[in-house]
Amino acid sequence: MQAKAIMTTPVVAIDPSASIVEAAGLMLSSKISGLPVIRSDGALVGIISEGDFLRRGELGTQRKRPRWLEVLVSPGRVAEEYVLANGRRVEDVMTDSVVTASPNASLAEVVELMSHHCIKRVPIVDGDKIVGMIARSDLLRALLHTQPASTP
Numbered sequence: 001m002q003a004k005a006i007m008t009t010p011v012v013a014i015d016p017s018a019s020i021v022e023a024a025g026l027m028l029s030s031k032i033s034g035l036p037v038i039r040s041d042g043a044l045v046g047i048i049s050e051g052d053f054l055r056r057g058e059l060g061t062q063r064k065r066p067r068w069l070e071v072l073v074s075p076g077r078v079a080e081e082y083v084l085a086n087g088r089r090v091e092d093v094m095t096d097s098v099v100t101a102s103p104n105a106s107l108a109e110v111v112e113l114m115s116h117h118c119i120k121r122v123p124i125v126d127g128d129k130i131v132g133m134i135a136r137s138d139l140l141r142a143l144l145h146t147q148p149a150s151t152p
Contacts, residue, residue, distance in 0.1 A: 003110055004103035006142045007124045007132025013038040016045055016091035023048050023090050034121045036130050037094045043128045046094035049120070053093075100125045103132065107142065110134055 013036045014023050023035060027050070034049035099117045101110050103124050110122055114136070124132035 001107050001142065002103065003101050003105045003107065003124050003134055004132065006138045007134050008138060009132045011036060011130050011133050013130065014090055015040065018090045020088055020090060020093060024053060036123050036133065037090055038130060044098060044123055044125060044130045046096040047098050047123065048090055048094040098123060107139065111139065
């Protein structure tokens with residue numbers, strides 16, 4: 001079976017300049033745990049997932065460092081880390097090295113990508129344009145549809 005047979009379409013996506021609050025709201029309202037990040041020209045430029053919201057200053061979950069380490073780190077570095085840790089736009093917190101597959105990829109290839117890269121979803125692309133998404137739940141649905149119904 002090929003990726004195009006089970007991929008979710010249309011794709012729920014977000015613009016890189018959107019706020020992280022918008023991204024979180026879209027994920028919750030769409031009942032999904034990750035969003036592809038797509039520029040206005042349709043090019044896939046990243047992915048943002050629930051994991052990208054961890055260690056947020058807004059939630060009080062940012063990484064704490066020992067005081068002695070703060071003294072050793074230059075003030076410029078602390079400021080830079082603050083900006084990185086507290087980015088408020090999708091492009092500030094998204095993963096920009098996205099693992100993708102083609103619509104003609106086999107499900108075995110998609111599963112291997114997920115397993116090898118420890119990811120939960122794979123954007124399906126044709127060139128640099130996203131045409132679908134496969135999440136672990138899509139694979140479970142495919143598994144259910146291939147199994148014969150059990151009798152009591």
